[in-house]
Amino acid sequence: MSNVFIAFQANEESRPLVDAIVADNPEAQVVYSPGLVKIDAPNRLVVKRETIEEIIGRKYDLQELQINLVTLSGNLDEDDDEFVLSWKH
Amino acid sequence: MDKRVEKKKLDLSSRYQALTQDLQWDTSYQSMDKVFPYARYEGIRINDWSQWQDPFKMTLDVWWRQQSEKDRRLYAVLDAFAQNNGQIGVSDARYVNAVKLVLQAFAPMKYALHRSLAHSARNLPGDAARIAAQIQATEQLRHSQLTVHAASVYNKYFNGMHAAPRWHEQAWYLAPVKSFADDIASAGPFELMVAISFGFETLLSDTLYVPFMSAAAHNGDLSMVPAGFSSQSDVTRHKQAGTAMVKFLLQQDSLNIATVQRWVDKWFWRSFRLMPLVAMLQDYMVPKRVGSWKESWNTFVEAPINALFAELAPYGLKKPAGWQAACAAKDHLSHQSWNAFYGYGHAIAFHTWVPGNDELAWLDSKYPNSFDRWYRPRLTHYAQLEAAGKRFHNHSLPMQCQVCQQPMMFTEPGDGRWISYRETRHEEESFHFCSDQCQTIFSNEPDKYVQAQLASHTILHSNSNNTPEDALQASIAALGVVIGRDNGEFHGSEDDTNFTEWGGGQDMKEAQL
Amino acid sequence: MSVSAIGAYTYAPHDTADRFAAPLLYVAWDEHMMFAAPAVVPIAMDTTMADVQAKVLAALYSAHPDFERIQWTRVQWFCGDRMFTPQPNATLADHGFKHKSVLRFRTPGLEGLRRSCG
Numbered sequence: 001m002s003n004v005f006i007a008f009q010a011n012e013e014s015r016p017l018v019d020a021i022v023a024d025n026p027e028a029q030v031v032y033s034p035g036l037v038k039i040d041a042p043n044r045l046v047v048k049r050e051t052i053e054e055i056i057g058r059k060y061d062l063q064e065l066q067i068n069l070v071t072l073s074g075n076l077d078e079d080d081d082e083f084v085l086s087w088k089h
Numbered sequence: 090m091d092k093r094v095e096k097k098k099l100d101l102s103s104r105y106q107a108l109t110q111d112l113q114w115d116t117s118y119q120s121m122d123k124v125f126p127y128a129r130y131e132g133i134r135i136n137d138w139s140q141w142q143d144p145f146k147m148t149l150d151v152w153w154r155q156q157s158e159k160d161r162r163l164y165a166v167l168d169a170f171a172q173n174n175g176q177i178g179v180s181d182a183r184y185v186n187a188v189k190l191v192l193q194a195f196a197p198m199k200y201a202l203h204r205s206l207a208h209s210a211r212n213l214p215g216d217a218a219r220i221a222a223q224i225q226a227t228e229q230l231r232h233s234q235l236t237v238h239a240a241s242v243y244n245k246y247f248n249g250m251h252a253a254p255r256w257h258e259q260a261w262y263l264a265p266v267k268s269f270a271d272d273i274a275s276a277g278p279f280e281l282m283v284a285i286s287f288g289f290e291t292l293l294s295d296t297l298y299v300p301f302m303s304a305a306a307h308n309g310d311l312s313m314v315p316a317g318f319s320s321q322s323d324v325t326r327h328k329q330a331g332t333a334m335v336k337f338l339l340q341q342d343s344l345n346i347a348t349v350q351r352w353v354d355k356w357f358w359r360s361f362r363l364m365p366l367v368a369m370l371q372d373y374m375v376p377k378r379v380g381s382w383k384e385s386w387n388t389f390v391e392a393p394i395n396a397l398f399a400e401l402a403p404y405g406l407k408k409p410a411g412w413q414a415a416c417a418a419k420d421h422l423s424h425q426s427w428n429a430f431y432g433y434g435h436a437i438a439f440h441t442w443v444p445g446n447d448e449l450a451w452l453d454s455k456y457p458n459s460f461d462r463w464y465r466p467r468l469t470h471y472a473q474l475e476a477a478g479k480r481f482h483n484h485s486l487p488m489q490c491q492v493c494q495q496p497m498m499f500t501e502p503g504d505g506r507w508i509s510y511r512e513t514r515h516e517e518e519s520f521h522f523c524s525d526q527c528q529t530i531f532s533n534e535p536d537k538y539v540q541a542q543l544a545s546h547t548i549l550h551s552n553s554n555n556t557p558e559d560a561l562q563a564s565i566a567a568l569g570v571v572i573g574r575d576n577g578e579f580h581g582s583e584d585d586t587n588f589t590e591w592g593g594g595q596d597m598k599e600a601q602l
Numbered sequence: 603m604s605v606s607a608i609g610a611y612t613y614a615p616h617d618t619a620d621r622f623a624a625p626l627l628y629v630a631w632d633e634h635m636m637f638a639a640p641a642v643v644p645i646a647m648d649t650t651m652a653d654v655q656a657k658v659l660a661a662l663y664s665a666h667p668d669f670e671r672i673q674w675t676r677v678q679w680f681c682g683d684r685m686f687t688p689q690p691n692a693t694l695a696d697h698g699f700k701h702k703s704v705l706r707f708r709t710p711g712l713e714g715l716r717r718s719c720g
Contacts, residue, residue, distance in 0.1 A: 002396030007299065009318050033379055035306035035314050036299065063151055067159055069322045071295050073393040075400065076144040076329050080101045089399045131606050277606065428720075429638035467636055467720035470667075485641030485662055488628045496639035506633060506719050508640070510704065512682060518615050519702040521628070534605045540613035545642045550621050557643060558661075 004045050004074030004085040007038040014068040020051040036070060045074065047083040105146035113138065113216040127212040131277040134342035138215035141337045144329040152224060156231070159322065163235070163315040170311045171242040177593035180308040181376040182247070182584050187305070188240050188313055189249045189439040190374070194266045194366055195297065196236035197257035201270035202285055203229035209278040218282075221330040225286065228327070232320040239316035247584050249438045249575040252568065259568055261487075261544030261561060262430070262437050264494040266366075268541065269359050275537065279338065280352050286331025288356025289363075290324050291397070292409075295389040296382075297367045298324065304371060304379040309595060332397070339404040346405040351533060357409035358526040362493035364415075368423035369430065372452065373444060377595070381455035382423045391416055411526040417503035420459040424452075428467055429498045432483035436561040438570045440579035443472040463505035480578055484558040486545040490523035492530050492538050499523050515539065617702070625701035627694065631663050632708040633719040640704065647695040651688035659707070668712040678708040 006021070008014035014037060021039050022028050028041040039045065052060045062083050074085030099107065116124050128135075169175075179185065206226035213219050237253075244250040257263050273284050302317035335353070338345045368382040398408045409415075427441075434441040444452065449468060453460045474481050487496035501509045511522040515535050522528040531538050548560045555563055566572055574583055588594065605611045619625050625647055630640035641662055645654075655674065663669050679688050681698050688697060699705065714720045 002399065003392065004396075005393070009315075033300070033303040033307075035318065036303045063147070063155070066147075066155055066322055066325070067162075069325055070318045071299050071321050071389075072325050072328075073396070075332075078101065078144070078146060087396055087400055089396075089402075127608065130608050425635075425638070428635065432636070432638050463718050463720065466715040466718040470636070470715050470720070481636070481665065483637055485637065485643075487638065488630075488640040488642050498635075498638045500635075508630065508632070508635070510682075512704070516615075518618060519700075521702070521704070536605045536611055536613050539615040542616055546617045546622075546626065549623075549626065549642065549644050557641070 001043050002087050003040045003042055004087060005038055005040045006045060006072045006085060007036055007070045008068045009070060010035055010037040016052055016055040017065055019055055021047055024048050024051050044086040049081050101146050104148050108148040109220045110217045125212055125214045127278050128214050131279050132348055133279045133338060133345055136341055141215050141218050142333060143217055143221050144333055145326045159319050163319050166315045167239060167312055175311050176242055176246050177591045178309045180595045182588035182593060183376050183442060183579050184308045185243055185247045186439040187370050187374040188243050190366060190370060192236060192240040192250055193253045193256050193438060194263055196233045197254050198266050198270050199229045199233035205273050205281045209282050212278040225327050228323040235316040235320055239312040242312055255568055256438055260565055264544055265362060268494045269363060282334050283352045284356040286327045287335050289360040291328040291331050292357055292394055293360045293390060294324055296385050299389060300380055300385040301370050304375040307377050307379050308375050336404055339406060350406060354410040355530050358411040359493060361415045362495055365422055365426035369426040372423035373427040378451060383419045383455060386419045414502040420456055421500060421505055424464040425498050429496055431471060432481060434577055435482045436565055438565060438575050440582055442579040443468050443475060459505060486557045486561055489543045489545050490527050491520045491541055492522055492527035494543060495523060497523050619701040628704045629662060630706045632706050633713045634666055636666055636720050647699055648693045650691055650693055652690035671712060672709050676710060680706040
């Protein structure tokens with residue numbers, strides 16, 4: 001079992017993404033360092049469009065998250081509704 | 090009344106398919122071999138290109154929109170930083186030497202890599218792979234440009250940034266970076282994708298563009314930070330495409346496995362041999378520290394890459410041959426690198442210095458196994474010499490590794506005592522290497538490396554008039570580096586006195602070292 | 603194995619002895635990494651070991667506090683990996699050195715600044 005992670009520039013736009021990820025991934029851990037917010041999760045992390053839309057109150061295209069994305073680790077599977085990082089092993 | 094019907098959008102996969110794939114056809118007017126002349130010579134066998142999938146299903150319209158949005162935002166920050174004299178808001182003018190090194194080493198490297206990726210973008214027979222390579226090529230150029238733009242405000246106020254592309258080409262201490270880029274430039278379209286997207290970007294690039302950039306933020310550098318973070322957002326896509334390429338090659342034909350393993354071994358190691366620069370940026374060149382190189386290695390390399398190789402094992406790929414040695418180096422790398430640059434400080438294009446006592450204490454706390462035992466004594470000795478007006482200068486020409494072209498400054502894996510020497514006799518000539526891995530790289534392709542122009546040798550070719558003691562410094566003076574102004578001891582330099590005069594700096598007493 | 607290439611790929615070594623006014627010797631003082639890497643020294647191979655010690659090593663290493671404390675009779679000498687006993691009036695060539703050889707010496711008991719190998 002290994003961690004996957006995703007990291008964003010720490011700003012007002014990424015705040016709801018972090019909140020959504022924490023809501024949808026109970027075992028996620030958030031780590032802040034200057035300018036950066038990183039979220040680790042064991043084995044799988046999902047970013048859900050619906051959860052983000054609930055938080056921000058508007059339609060959201062998941063691909064927008066790339067604007068503030070800094071780095072990630074894990075196998076990516078993305079569609080219009082979910083952006084999933086996972087390890088298969 | 091007419092019912093408004095929402096036009097059904099294609100889903101993400103279908104949009105991606107429509108706008109980036111389905112562009113492939115087998116040519117009939119000319120043979121495929123003529124249209125793609127570089128596709129076979131590396132010995133890679135592909136049976137079905139439609140199996141190559143980019144995990145990031147980004148269509149070009151989304152890409153253009155997002156990239157321009159990213160650039161709009163970050164250039165606004167760069168402008169604001171410049172307009173508000175952000176350059177005097179950094180922690181300490183020593184920090185600016187980190188900017189200089191990034192500009193000298195990595196901006197030209199990214200530029201060189203973009204040209205190589207353009208080669209893959211033309212010559213890979215698969216349409217989706219060609220598009221990924223094209224996007225990556227454009228983005229490497231973007232990263233090079235972002236770095237230059239982000240550094241340009243500093244260039245107006247500080248020394249040592251006026252000829253970075255030239256120094257990348259010819260300065261001895263940047264030769265490992267140039268050699269890395271040249272080795273890639275002479276590789277085929279498959280190898281160079283594995284080298285760049287997998288070897289450098291997936292396995293190691295986070296160390297430069299994530300924790301170092303966070304440290305840059307902590308030191309008040311609002312110019313480099315958005316450039317670095319925004320660059321790395323592109324690299325998330327390069328990493329996924331690079332890993333996809335490796336899996337694809339492994340799956341297409343079992344005969345590819347040995348070749349891919351050899352490339353992974355080589356390019357992990359060649360990329361790792363760029364890390365001395367990154368390690369010392371993190372541990373020595375950011376006055377207000379966020380974390381150590383060792384911590385960055387653990388978080389951004391050792392843990393995730395162990396996970397990645399566990400994932401790739403079922404495809405037949407093993408961890409890179411140099412993996413153990415690279416992990417064992419985490420207690421030593423930054424210290425050995427700074428020690429070398431300090432000693433050769435008269436022959437480079439940025440300043441060096443001995444860290445202050447608080448900083449030495451921090452280094453000890455982060456490296457309890459190695460710092461006090463091996464490295465603090467050198468630094469305190471250098472401080473004593475400096476205080477007595479006899480700053481240490483190593484006036485010799487450094488022996489360099491034939492493959493990675495680093496000075497032979499590395500010790501045996503996990504050890505601080507013995508310099509690592511390896512030697513091969515090839516066609517009546519002796520060649521020397523810093524490690525088993527560089528020696529193996531040489532033995533696999535000797536013709537690539539026997540022709541290498543090692544600076545310490547070329548300086549001594551018969552047609553030069555240099556004596557070894559002066560030669561290294563003379564070689565950079567010939568490139569327009571002003572000795573004493575652009576290099577040497579930081580304390581008392583023009584950068585230092587200017588910065589004080591301008592009222593620059595942050596309150597270091599509150600600083601979390 | 604040779605380089606995979608689209609055509610012929612053969613290159614001559616860049617650093618054969620004929621390219622230099624004098625052959626190259628790499629010199630290092632083990633366990634003294636204040637000198638971060640071995641030095642490249644152009645030197646005639648008919649130089650005596652006495653001259654190597656008195657001139658080359660002194661020029662390279664006398665800045666180190668250990669240097670004046672060296673007891674030369676106790677020094678260990680290496681040509682590459684091979685330990686050897688230098689005869690002061692014999693030459694580098696006599697001891698098997700040639701272009702791009704490595705000369706290392708070790709001073710037991712003197713292991714750098716505060717015995718840190720620096």
